[in-house]
Amino acid sequence: MILVKRQHGGDARRRPAHGLCLAAALLFAPPAFPQAPDLDSLARYVPADVGLFVEVRGAEDLLTALTEPQIWTTLAELAGQPSGPQDTQEWRRQIQQTVRMEPEQAIRVLFARGVAFIGEGPGRSQDALVLCRPAAETSPNELLARWQAKRLAEPEKPEAYLLVSIGVVVLDDVLIFGDATRRDGMFQRVREFAAQRARRSLADDADFRALLARVPPRATGIVFSRAARTTDAVSPPTTQPRTPTSQPAADAASPPSASAAPPVSVPALALRSADAVLLALHREGPLLHFTAVGRGVPAPQAAARESGSLIRRLPARTLLAWEGQIDYRGLLSELERLPERDVLRGALHLPTQMESLRRLAGALGQRTCLAIGPVRAASSGPATPPLPAAALLVSAEDRGEVELEFGLLVDATVALLNVLTLGRGLPPLPPIREERVDDATALLLDLSAAAQRFDAGIGELHLCWLVDQDALIVATHLDWLREIVAARRRSAADLAPLLQLSRNAAAPGAENLIAIQSGPIADLVERWLEHLGRVRPEVLQESWWRGRQPRGDVRLGIQATPQAEQRRLRVDAVVAGLPAAGLVQPGDYIIGCNRRRFTTTQPSVEMRDGLRQRPNARWVDLIIERNETPLIVRVPVPFFDPVALRRVVAIGKLAQRVVYCDDLSATDGPRGFLTIELRTSPRPLFDFEPVPASQPAVLPARLTDRAGDD
Numbered sequence: 001m002i003l004v005k006r007q008h009g010g011d012a013r014r015r016p017a018h019g020l021c022l023a024a025a026l027l028f029a030p031p032a033f034p035q036a037p038d039l040d041s042l043a044r045y046v047p048a049d050v051g052l053f054v055e056v057r058g059a060e061d062l063l064t065a066l067t068e069p070q071i072w073t074t075l076a077e078l079a080g081q082p083s084g085p086q087d088t089q090e091w092r093r094q095i096q097q098t099v100r101m102e103p104e105q106a107i108r109v110l111f112a113r114g115v116a117f118i119g120e121g122p123g124r125s126q127d128a129l130v131l132c133r134p135a136a137e138t139s140p141n142e143l144l145a146r147w148q149a150k151r152l153a154e155p156e157k158p159e160a161y162l163l164v165s166i167g168v169v170v171l172d173d174v175l176i177f178g179d180a181t182r183r184d185g186m187f188q189r190v191r192e193f194a195a196q197r198a199r200r201s202l203a204d205d206a207d208f209r210a211l212l213a214r215v216p217p218r219a220t221g222i223v224f225s226r227a228a229r230t231t232d233a234v235s236p237p238t239t240q241p242r243t244p245t246s247q248p249a250a251d252a253a254s255p256p257s258a259s260a261a262p263p264v265s266v267p268a269l270a271l272r273s274a275d276a277v278l279l280a281l282h283r284e285g286p287l288l289h290f291t292a293v294g295r296g297v298p299a300p301q302a303a304a305r306e307s308g309s310l311i312r313r314l315p316a317r318t319l320l321a322w323e324g325q326i327d328y329r330g331l332l333s334e335l336e337r338l339p340e341r342d343v344l345r346g347a348l349h350l351p352t353q354m355e356s357l358r359r360l361a362g363a364l365g366q367r368t369c370l371a372i373g374p375v376r377a378a379s380s381g382p383a384t385p386p387l388p389a390a391a392l393l394v395s396a397e398d399r400g401e402v403e404l405e406f407g408l409l410v411d412a413t414v415a416l417l418n419v420l421t422l423g424r425g426l427p428p429l430p431p432i433r434e435e436r437v438d439d440a441t442a443l444l445l446d447l448s449a450a451a452q453r454f455d456a457g458i459g460e461l462h463l464c465w466l467v468d469q470d471a472l473i474v475a476t477h478l479d480w481l482r483e484i485v486a487a488r489r490r491s492a493a494d495l496a497p498l499l500q501l502s503r504n505a506a507a508p509g510a511e512n513l514i515a516i517q518s519g520p521i522a523d524l525v526e527r528w529l530e531h532l533g534r535v536r537p538e539v540l541q542e543s544w545w546r547g548r549q550p551r552g553d554v555r556l557g558i559q560a561t562p563q564a565e566q567r568r569l570r571v572d573a574v575v576a577g578l579p580a581a582g583l584v585q586p587g588d589y590i591i592g593c594n595r596r597r598f599t600t601t602q603p604s605v606e607m608r609d610g611l612r613q614r615p616n617a618r619w620v621d622l623i624i625e626r627n628e629t630p631l632i633v634r635v636p637v638p639f640f641d642p643v644a645l646r647r648v649v650a651i652g653k654l655a656q657r658v659v660y661c662d663d664l665s666a667t668d669g670p671r672g673f674l675t676i677e678l679r680t681s682p683r684p685l686f687d688f689e690p691v692p693a694s695q696p697a698v699l700p701a702r703l704t705d706r707a708g709d710d
Contacts, residue, residue: 055221147163296670321369392473466481
């Protein structure tokens with residue numbers, strides 16, 4: 001087995017350079033940018049074609065908070081540099097070894113007058129740079145002397161230095177850090193750009209300037225992102241076409257078939273069609289207000305009732321909520337066009353089902369809301385934390401028709417399921433029963449016994465529903481249905497004060513309105529992690545989840561041809577949208593996996609085995625030969641395990657609540673508004689135990705103070 005050695009003074013392990021991942025999250029930060037790029041903006045030191053640019057000034061307090069290990073690894077993954085908690089110690093060691101400062105001190109000294117992060121794009125920034133202006137009393141040359149940086153002998157370009165394994169360029173009073181070992185990397189690109197006499201920087205870019213002009217003036221930070229330059233679903237090969245005898249790599253994927261089913265129309269963010277997006281941050285105490293604008297054609301504004309009519313009347317204890325518009329009649333028409341052998345179409349095409357669906361779709365409006373909140377299952381013990389329950393709310397234009405047709409659909413579905421279960425010797429579902437909810441009657445189908453046959457840990461599971469005022473409400477737990485009805489009838493606190501955090505009210509017909517109580521979510525997840533650590537510690541281990549992933553075999557999206565004699569794989573194409581896109585390129589040669597070179601004449605087999613036996617389930621390290629230079633490329637692998645839950649906890653310790661809404665009234669391109677409330681106290685925002693409807697909920701003062709305007 002051959003390990004890759006250090007090349008040209010660099011480290012082939014390619015650990016993230018200090019500050020690269022941290023800077024990827026500078027969207028959390030604040031002093032201000034003028035309306036157009038000024039002479040002090042770091043955008044003028046950046047080539048115009050970069051795919052990701054983040055700049056902020058005066059953010060030392062917030063940047064220090066982002067050095068928490070789980071936050072750091074989360075941001076690193078977003079930037080395309082997946083890493084584990086153990087890497088944070090290596091990161092801190094690298095900072096201390098390189099700049100001879102603790103990370104917190106390095107932030108205060110190096111980022112004192114501004115910092116920027118640039119990369120190829122979101123999720124594609126393994127080869128990225130950090131630009132910064134140190135404190136005025138500390139010149140770049142003084143720092144280089146203190147660090148004993150070694151000058152690189154390349155006089156035709158701006159002066160560059162090697163600091164351990166990190167390259168440093170000095171331009172004016174700006175320090176630029178990056179990987180100096182890549183011959184065609186971002187570091188060399190910026191050096192060549194700086195050497196040009198008539199250079200065109202990002203500050204001169206028409207897209208950048210046009211988007212910046214559309215956000216409110218004097219932003220405290222900016223994030224600019226541009227889509228990757230590709231027009232094909234599969235990247236075209238740069239070498240000769242594959243021969244009929246070529247074998248694909250272990251995870252090769254084919255382009256979608258032309259006979260694939262038509263996509264089902266569902267709401268998406270207003271910025272989905274934009275090929276360039278800019279976020280501008282304005283800080284108001286603990287509130288971070290973002291205005292997001294995109295280049296593209298705005299989505300058509302649908303005629304609908306006022307946005308927020310469903311979400312603002314949800315319970316104040318709602319953890320996560322989304323409201324938008326769904327055209328149920330159009331959705332049903334698209335489902336009818338599915339292939340004849342499609343399972344879903346087969347289930348819908350029972351004559352009684354189809355007719356009921358048509359009548360139900362005609363009686364429903366388009367406003368739709370999904371709400372998740374905590375409930376206490378009657379079957380759980382006192383030490384078990386609350387469980388999440390979900391509810392779907394849909395505006396009802398004809399209340400009587402909705403009640404009738406939805407009930408008929410459930411009856412028909414239950415009858416069909418009972419026939420199937422009896423045929424397998426299983427007990428039938430219990431009969432539907434009535435339950436009182438305030439002064440209304442709800443119908444409930446208890447699925448708890450059926451759910452426990454698959455997983456005894458689910459506890460209670462209901463299908464309960466009623467039509468309350470102008471909305472059909474379907475919930476997975478009766479107690480959550482009761483809480484929703486109480487909030488809608490003003491006998492319990494609702495979610496309206498949370499929505500008022502935003503400086504921009506949702507415009508009529510907005511396609512998306514999202515509310516996330518990240519602080520309470522973190523508190524609940526933390527309680528579950530502690531509980532599982534006591535009763536089921538094995539489920540907190542990565543090894544327990546290895547064989548329980550829903551996607552099965554890993555698919556990186558690489559189409560490659562084995563070259564047995566050279567013991568390598570020639571990359572012919574990379575499928576857009578899969579993990580390797582933007583990281584591996586057509587024309588690359590894969591010469592190893594998991595940091596070890598292929599040693600046999602069957603590199604495809606070694607690749608497949610390496611993916612299955614990768615040391616870390618969340619990524620795989622490929623050894624790539626590009627332009628005759630070996631590189632380590634870390635490709636993220638979709639994987640769910642408790643690491644994701646620990647990151648949720650870390651994020652919820654930093655951010656208490658989040659609100660987002662689209663603005664479809666903008667005529668010059670898509671736009672959205674995002675507000676993040678920083679968490680200023682470790683105390684829980686509210687109690688997770690349900691409050692009886694007869695008792696008014698007691699909320700923090702900052703919520704009740706804002707509620708008066710609703």
